[in-house]
Structures are given as structure tokens and as C-alpha cells.
Amino acid sequence: MTKNILIIGGGHNGLVCGAYLAKAGNKVTILEANDSVGGFLASHQFSDGYSVNGLAGVVHPLNPKIAKDLGIKAGGEPVDTISLGKDGRHLILGEDGVSGDKLSDKDKDAYRAFKKEFRNYAKALEPLTMNKPPRLKDMDTRDKFTLAKLGWKLRFGLGASSMREFLRVGGINIYDVLNEIIDDEQLKGAISFDAVLGHQMGPRTPTTVLTYLNRLRGETYGATSLAGANSAFEEAAAKAGVTIKTGAAVSKIVVENGKATGVVLEGGEEMNADIVVSNADAKTTFLDLVGAPELDAMFAKRISTTRTNGNVAKLHFALSALPNFNGLDADQLSNRLIVAPDMRYVEHAFNHSKYGEFSEKPILEITFPSLADISLAPEGHHVMAVSASFAPYNLKAGWDQNKSAFSHKVLSLIEDYAPGVSASVVADEILTPADIEQGFNVKGGHWHHGELTIDQSFMMRPIHGTAQYNTPIDGLFLCGAAAHPGGGVTGIPGHNAAERILSMKGGAS
Amino acid sequence: MKPNADYREILQHTPFHEKLAPLSQVQSWSPWNGYQVARTYDTLAAEYFAVRSSCSVFDMTPMEKYRIKGPDAIAFLNRMVTRDVSNLKPGRVTYVVWCNDEGKTLDDGTIFHLGKDGYRLCAAHHQLDWLMTSSIGFDVSIEKETHDVAALSVQGPTSCSVLLEAGFAGLEELKPFGIMNFTVQGVDVMVSRTGFTGDLGYEVWMDPDHAITIFDAIYDVKERGLYDIKPIGLDALEMVRIEAGFILPGDDFVTAETAVRNGRERSPFELGLGWAVSFDKPYFTGRRALEKEADEPIKRRLVKLAIEGNKTPHDSFLYDGKNGKRIGTIKVTIWSPILKQNLAVADIEYQNGKEPAEIWAEIYYQKELEWKSIWAKCEISEKPFWSPPRRSKTPPDRF
Numbered sequence: 001m002t003k004n005i006l007i008i009g010g011g012h013n014g015l016v017c018g019a020y021l022a023k024a025g026n027k028v029t030i031l032e033a034n035d036s037v038g039g040f041l042a043s044h045q046f047s048d049g050y051s052v053n054g055l056a057g058v059v060h061p062l063n064p065k066i067a068k069d070l071g072i073k074a075g076g077e078p079v080d081t082i083s084l085g086k087d088g089r090h091l092i093l094g095e096d097g098v099s100g101d102k103l104s105d106k107d108k109d110a111y112r113a114f115k116k117e118f119r120n121y122a123k124a125l126e127p128l129t130m131n132k133p134p135r136l137k138d139m140d141t142r143d144k145f146t147l148a149k150l151g152w153k154l155r156f157g158l159g160a161s162s163m164r165e166f167l168r169v170g171g172i173n174i175y176d177v178l179n180e181i182i183d184d185e186q187l188k189g190a191i192s193f194d195a196v197l198g199h200q201m202g203p204r205t206p207t208t209v210l211t212y213l214n215r216l217r218g219e220t221y222g223a224t225s226l227a228g229a230n231s232a233f234e235e236a237a238a239k240a241g242v243t244i245k246t247g248a249a250v251s252k253i254v255v256e257n258g259k260a261t262g263v264v265l266e267g268g269e270e271m272n273a274d275i276v277v278s279n280a281d282a283k284t285t286f287l288d289l290v291g292a293p294e295l296d297a298m299f300a301k302r303i304s305t306t307r308t309n310g311n312v313a314k315l316h317f318a319l320s321a322l323p324n325f326n327g328l329d330a331d332q333l334s335n336r337l338i339v340a341p342d343m344r345y346v347e348h349a350f351n352h353s354k355y356g357e358f359s360e361k362p363i364l365e366i367t368f369p370s371l372a373d374i375s376l377a378p379e380g381h382h383v384m385a386v387s388a389s390f391a392p393y394n395l396k397a398g399w400d401q402n403k404s405a406f407s408h409k410v411l412s413l414i415e416d417y418a419p420g421v422s423a424s425v426v427a428d429e430i431l432t433p434a435d436i437e438q439g440f441n442v443k444g445g446h447w448h449h450g451e452l453t454i455d456q457s458f459m460m461r462p463i464h465g466t467a468q469y470n471t472p473i474d475g476l477f478l479c480g481a482a483a484h485p486g487g488g489v490t491g492i493p494g495h496n497a498a499e500r501i502l503s504m505k506g507g508a509s
Numbered sequence: 510m511k512p513n514a515d516y517r518e519i520l521q522h523t524p525f526h527e528k529l530a531p532l533s534q535v536q537s538w539s540p541w542n543g544y545q546v547a548r549t550y551d552t553l554a555a556e557y558f559a560v561r562s563s564c565s566v567f568d569m570t571p572m573e574k575y576r577i578k579g580p581d582a583i584a585f586l587n588r589m590v591t592r593d594v595s596n597l598k599p600g601r602v603t604y605v606v607w608c609n610d611e612g613k614t615l616d617d618g619t620i621f622h623l624g625k626d627g628y629r630l631c632a633a634h635h636q637l638d639w640l641m642t643s644s645i646g647f648d649v650s651i652e653k654e655t656h657d658v659a660a661l662s663v664q665g666p667t668s669c670s671v672l673l674e675a676g677f678a679g680l681e682e683l684k685p686f687g688i689m690n691f692t693v694q695g696v697d698v699m700v701s702r703t704g705f706t707g708d709l710g711y712e713v714w715m716d717p718d719h720a721i722t723i724f725d726a727i728y729d730v731k732e733r734g735l736y737d738i739k740p741i742g743l744d745a746l747e748m749v750r751i752e753a754g755f756i757l758p759g760d761d762f763v764t765a766e767t768a769v770r771n772g773r774e775r776s777p778f779e780l781g782l783g784w785a786v787s788f789d790k791p792y793f794t795g796r797r798a799l800e801k802e803a804d805e806p807i808k809r810r811l812v813k814l815a816i817e818g819n820k821t822p823h824d825s826f827l828y829d830g831k832n833g834k835r836i837g838t839i840k841v842t843i844w845s846p847i848l849k850q851n852l853a854v855a856d857i858e859y860q861n862g863k864e865p866a867e868i869w870a871e872i873y874y875q876k877e878l879e880w881k882s883i884w885a886k887c888e889i890s891e892k893p894f895w896s897p898p899r900r901s902k903t904p905p906d907r908f
Contacts, residue, residue, distance in 0.1 A: 292646025296610035
């Protein structure tokens with residue numbers, strides 16, 4: 001039977017979920033508060049003539065199954081990660097190998113072996129990814145199958161010695177693991193960067209191995225694939241028959257007798273639905289839109305205590321010319337540049353955030369989107385996009401007075417690697433986590449709609465009791481990064497949510 | 510709040526202590542919620558009969574009390590408790606029970622509508638955590654006032670007469686579960702017609718600084734030779750509350766907050782408090798779980814049991830027949846002097862949602878250090894064992 005389905009939030013997961021539900025024959029409407037869909041992927045003009053393709057700097061390739069199902073062409077070229085050294089010594093980290101001046105053969109081999117081993121671990125965890133995370137109580141057949149597959153992959157996919165090693169390192173920190181196998185400090189810094197960026201963690205924080213494995217789900221990043229990513233999702237949804245309404249901010253999810261019956265828009269307009277799907281984060285969905293009075297007290301409390309404070313600021317610089325980085329050719333700038341010279345540096349950067357301060361020396365991810373998409377800047381000019389951490393959501397001194405100080409700090413840090421860059425800046429913008437919260441309706445401005453720590457993952461994401469996309473409210477589902485397996489431009493939460501809605505009693509089955 | 514008591518005092522004294530301590534003949538004290546309270550003052554039987562035949566006073570100051578105010582106060586309470594309290598009128602009191610998310614009972618208590626002063630929630634156990642947890646999304650203020658309000662329970666057939674003599678003019682018009690305010694000897698004092706005895710009785714609430722004034726005003730009625738008044742302790746209260754059919758969370762069942770083992774916690778249905786659960790109201794914590802449970806046959810019940818014979822069924826196992834299948838245990842039991850019967854609160858299993866056709870207790874007892882056992886037949890009572898007409902008669906009879 002055709003169901004009337006409303007999806008709150010037109011980020012890519014909402015578009016993916018909507019496309020699947022519409023393809024199954026349902027009447028789907030996506031309600032987006034902003035003027036265009038895409039969420040963190042929506043294009044954004046930050047200064048006259050200068051734009052970026054969204055907040056995300058680089059993306060994983062879209063999951064192949066989702067790409068195929070929805071007819072989305074996985075665009076973009078894989079890019080390398082270049083770890084910048086002040087003295088011009090750069091390391092180039094590819095999918096399988098690493099190169100750089102004075103890098104020992106031992107470290108090169110160790111890196112290759114490390115990547116191979118860790119990719120195997122990530123693969124072993126794959127059964128969890130494309131399925132709803134199994135419940136521990138009252139499992140259905142699918143849950144049992146998922147767990148059996150996971151067990152099989154861990155034991156027989158990895159083999160006894162790899163599985164033992166996985167169990168040893170799975171819960172510990174990336175700092176200890178890297179010190180065991182690699183000597184080069186800059187190489188270790190670069191790897192640990194990927195384990196902590198976007199998380200409230202330093203390399204020495206337990207479970208940073210797990211966050212690193214999460215990054216390995218799809219290794220290759222493509223600044224270039226961002227260009228068309230958003231429109232591809234939007235087109236797929238439109239092609240499937242989804243109606244998209246922009247400028248439609250939802251102020252309330254209407255619940256009657258424990259069942260979601262529709263939404264109220266900010267203008268007061270009421271819209272009825274058989275099923276409401278929320279692509280918003282869990283706090284927004286449950287505490288703001290549903291409201292604690294419609295929920296059990298401890299459920300509301302547990303939602304309210306999930307960790308959702310972001311710590312990455314996004315900076316956009318309009319440049320009159322491409323900067324010169326010490327020791328880098330201009331054509332290397334289409335890669336992903338990072339500043340994380342060693343693990344101690346990264347750990348020190350993190351330390352500040354624990355006390356509500358931004359990093360004295362932040363870690364940076366730098367890309368030049370205008371190299372892939374020349375329409376983003378006037379001819380000859382460029383856009384530099386920087387993700388800078390740590391920039392805690394709750395800055396003790398307050399962001400309003402300190403935004404420019406942090407922006408200045410970031411730029412002068414880049415100046416160390418690319419002398420003269422400051423002189424070419426014609427305009428800039430800084431989006432702190434507080435700004436991201438405002439602009440994208442994401443609590444805490446967190447990349448992943450909540451920390452991707454082990455206590456907020458799998459059957460505990462966002463919390464147990466609503467970890468299988470359905471919620472305590474009948475007819476209300478989650479489809480965004482707040483749900484398993486979390487953030488990143490993967491489309492997987494949207495895909496899994498749609499599967500759940502289509503198969504579950506009380507869903508659209 | 511009053512400054513903390515001397516740190517060397519492990520148990521605090523209630524504001525009535527200086528008056529009540531000299532009345533203790535046996536120095537039998539017990540801790541209750543951080544206070545020192547009497548188990549008995551002289552003899553249990555005399556205290557028990559004070560409740561049933563004359564007038565008793567019981568110091569209930571240690572009872573947990575919370576003041577809830579703010580625009581969402583009633584919505585907050587209604588979301589917390591299982592009963593519909595949205596229509597609670599100013600000056601009225603209602604009995605309530607509340608559950609965790611899984612629909613298992615956390616505690617029970619009473620809500621007092623104090624008019625413009627908000628609501629008072631009285632509870633057996635500490636509930637501040639749960640109140641704070643439940644307050645997310647509500648515009649309310651919650652204040653613990655356990656130590657800021659002194660309370661004296663005045664219970665028994667002559668309690669109204671005593672209080673009228675003590676200066677509570679007009680009290681006879683107060684209906685059960687009603688609240689009245691008085692000024693006695695210049696002190697503002699609130700009286701509710703509530704209690705834990707199943708008899709005619711009142712609870713008197715006041716500022717601890719004036720507790721002695723009010724106590725003296727009441728006790729003076731005895732000094733003047735008009736009516737007898739006897740202080741009673743926790744032991745007599747235990748007897749009368751079982752006769753009255755009141756359950757005591759923590760004693761009769763394990764509260765959901767304290768339960769460690771799986772299956773020990775109880776839903777209101779399993780406690781026989783289904784009448785205090787309403788599905789005809791907005792959402793409340795535990796509702797989803799309770800609606801599901803209500804659709805299924807009930808698995809067990811806390812029941813009021815009358816047990817034949819005169820042997821005390823302490824901790825007895827219960828069976829569905831003599832030498833039958835074991836179906837439960839007795840939680841608490843007393844010999845009722847007024848009904849001449851063993852009474853108990855028992856937890857028993859129901860088969861297919863049905864009350865067992867027969868319930869037998871196997872009672873072990875001792876005769877001069879030699880143990881014997883007998884079987885005693887038990888009857889479930891859905892009604893309180895003791896509920897005399899005077900409990901609710903308004904105005905009460907004068908003596």
C-alpha cells in the first residue's frame with residue numbers, strides 16, 4: 001500500500017532514504033529548512049564570487065550498492081594525503097604506499113602492512129555496516145544473520161592470528177599501535193590525524209583505533225567528487241519521484257497516542273503523514289521536534305546526554321592566487337594537505353579542547369575546491385577550504401569575540417608552510433561548530449551528529465532503544481548520521497533506514 | 510534549609526524529638542531517611558490500639574517531600590505518574606505511583622495541590638534524581654523540602670476531636686484527601702485528611718521552627734485530661750498499614766531503582782495498583798511498556814492474604830495446594846489484634862493470567878526449640894482488611 005511519507009531534512013541521507021522509499025512506491029516529500037537540499041554538501045557562497053561545494057572537505061566514495069541502486073555515478077578521482085612538513089619535507093600517503101624524503105624502507109613496508117591489516121579489520125566489520133545493528137535482546141532473524149556473518153568474518157575472514165591482533169588493538173589507542181610499528185614521527189602524526197579529526201579525541205584516547213577503522217570504510221578521498229555529489233543525490237531522489245520542498249523548516253513532529261501523524265512547519269502549516277522520517281540529529285528529533293513529554297523520562301535523559309559537541313571549524317579563504325607551499329608543486333595542491341607533523345603535536349592540539357580552549361597549534365586539513373571546479377572562484381582566483389581542529393563548540397571564552405583570533409591563528413599556521421598566502425587572501429569566512437549548529441540545524445555542529453565512539457556506535461547509536469532506525473514513537477524513524485553507522489557522505493544510514501521502514505511491521509511494508 | 514546537624518550525629522533528630530524522646534520507655538530507635546525515629550515508645554499493643562481505639566501521634570517528618578512549581582508543574586507530574594492527575598483541584602491530595610521507562614514501579618506517594626504554592630510530592634524513598642531526570646523539557650522548579658517541613662500524623666477515632674480541642678476549628682468539615690489551612694497559637698499550619706492507617710486521621714504539616722508549639726497544642730489536650738493521645742512508632746504503623754492494605758515499596762517489593770536481579774522489579778499491575786494506571790491521559794513514563802503488558806495475561810500479583818490459624822507465616826512459601834506447586838512467598842505478615850487473624854502481603858504467580866484456585870502456606874514454627882510445620886489455607890482479599898466507615902465519614906463522630 002502506498003504510504004504518505006515525510007522526511008525531515010534534505011541532507012544526502014534524507015535524499016537516499018527518500019529515493020529508496022519512493023522507488024518502492026511510496027509518496028515521499030522531503031522537507032528542507034534551508035533554501036537548497038544537500039546539508040553539509042550544499043553549495044555555499046561565502047563571499048561575492050567565491051563559493052564552496054558544501055561543508056565537507058573530502059568524501060568517501062559512495063557505497064557501490066547505493067550508487068548502483070539509485071543510478072548515481074560515483075564521480076571524482078582518488079586523491080592522496082600529503083602531510084606537510086615545515087622544512088618542506090612532505091609525505092605522500094596513498095591507499096597502499098607512502099613516499100617521502102628520508103623515509104626508511106622499514107617504515108614504507110610497515111605502512112603497507114599496516115594498511116593491509118587494518119583494511120582487513122574494516123572489512124571484517126562490514127556485515128555491521130549495511131545492516132541495522134543487531135539488537136542484543138529479542139533479535140529477529142536478520143539480526144542473528146548479521147551477527148553470524150560478523151562472527152564468521154572475524155574468525156575465518158581474518159584468520160586466527162589476525163583476529164587475535166584485532167581483539168588486542170580494537171579498543172586501544174592509535175598512539176600505542178603506531179609506536180609499535182612505525183618510527184617516522186611525521187608518518188605517525190599523519191595516520192593519527194585521520195583517527196581523531198572530527199572526534200573529541202587525541203591519538204592517546206582509547207578507541208582511536210576504531211575511529212580510524214571507520215575512516216577506512218572507503219579509503220580514497222576525492223575533493224573532486226564533491227563537485228557533483230550533491231546534485232547527483234538530488235537528481236536520484238527526483239528521478240525516483242520524491243517531492244522536495246525547500247524553505248520548509250519543521251517545528252514539531254505531531255504525535256497522537258504514541259504515533260507520529262505528521263509535522264507542523266515553522267509557518268504553522270500542518271502536514272499529515274503515515275510515516276515521518278527524521279534526518280535530523282537525535283537531540284533535535286526527540287527533544288525539539290517530538291518533545292520530551294511524549295517520551296519516557298530516561299529515554300529523554302539519555303538522548304540529552306549523548307555527546308554531540310563538535311570541535312572542527314571550517315574556514316574558507318578567497319585567494320587572488322594559488323599559494324606556494326614549500327616543496328610542493330602546484331599540481332599537487334589538488335590533493336588533500338594536512339598539518340599534523342607528529343602525534344605529540346596532535347595530542348597537544350587536542351589537550352586545549354578538553355578545557356574549552358581552541359588549539360594553540362591546530363591540526364588542519366586543506367583543500368583547494370576551485371582546482372576541481374573552476375566555477376567556484378573568478379578566473380585566476382582560488383578557494384582554499386580548511387578544516388581546523390580543535391575548535392570546541394563550547395569555547396570557554398565565547399566564539400563571538402574569538403572567531404577572528406582563531407581564523408588568524410589558522411592562517412598564520414598555513415603561512416608557515418606556504419609563505420605569502422596571507423597576502424593573497426581577499427575574503428574569508430569561519431564557521432565554528434556554533435555557526436554550523438545554526439546554519440545546518442545540527443546540535444553542537446558535530447560532523448557526525450554525535451561522537452562516533454564505541455559507546456555511541458552500533459546497537460548504541462544514537463542510544464539503545466532507538467538504534468534500529470525505528471523509534472519509541474510508532475511511525476517515526478531516524479535516517480541520518482545520528483543513526484548507525486554514523487556520519488560521512490556514505491548514504492548508508494539513509495539506505496539502512498529505508499530498508500527498515502520497508503520491512504518492518506508498522507513501516508511502509 | 511536548616512544548617513546541617515552536628516557531623517558527629519549520624520542520625521538527625523526531628524523537630525519533635527525533644528518532646529518525643531522523653532516519652533520513650535524502651536529506647537527502641539530506628540534510622541529512617543537519616544533521622545532517628547522510634548520503633549516503639551512503650552508497648553506495641555498499646556500503640557496499636559491507640560490508632561484503632563483512641564488517638565495516636567506519629568512523627569513522619571523524615572518522609573521525603575518535594576515542592577514542584579512552575580507553569581508546567583502539573584504537566585510534569587502527569588507525565589511522571591501513571592494516574593491522571595490533570596484534574597487535581599487546589600486543596601486536594603491524591604495517591605500516585607510512578608514507573609521507569611520499562612513500566613516497573615519506582616515508588617509511590619501522594620501529590621498535594623497547594624494552590625498558588627504549587628505541588629508537594631511525598632514519597633517513601635529519595636526521588637530527587639528521578640524528578641530531575643523527568644523534568645527535561647518541562648518548565649518547572651523542583652525543590653527538596655524534606656528537612657524544611659515538619660509533619661505529625663494524628664490518627665484514630667478521636668483524632669478529629671483531639672485536633673478540634675487543640676484549636677483546629679472547622680476541621681470537622683475536612684473530607685478525605687482534602688487540605689485545610691489553620692492558624693494555631695499564631696502558627697500557620699496545614700492539615701490534610703490523609704494517613705497510612707486506614708482509619709480516621711489527619712496529617713499536620715508545619716515549619717520545623719514551630720513544630721514544638723503545635724505539638725504542645727495537641728498534646729495539651731491529653732494533659733487537660735480530655736482525650737488520651739499516644740505516640741506510636743514504626744512497629745505499630747507496620748501493623749495498621751497492613752490491615753489497611755497499603756503497600757510499602759522496598760519492603761513488599763523491590764523498587765525498580767534498587768533491583769539488581771532480573772525479574773525482581775514489579776509493574777503497577779503486578780502490585781495490584783492497576784486502578785492507579787490510566788491510559789486515558791497524555792503520555793507518561795512507562796506507558797508504552799504498560800500498554801503492552803496490559804494486553805498480555807498477568808504473570809504475578811502482590812496480594813493481600815488472610816491466613817487461617819494462629820501460627821505466624823513468617824517468610825512462608827506458598828503453594829497452589831497442600832504439597833502442590835510452589836507459587837510464591839509471603840513478604841510481610843502481622844497478627845491483627847482487631848481482626849484476630851494472620852494477615853500478609855504476598856507475591857504469587859498467576860497461571861495464564863488467573864488467580865490460583867487455592868493458596869496454601871507451609872508454616873514452620875517452633876515449640877521449645879523443636880521445629881514443626883503445618884499447612885494453612887490462605888484467602889486473597891481484594892479489599893483492605895480494615896476500612897471502617899469512620900475513615901471517610903464527614904463530619905466525623907465526636908467523642
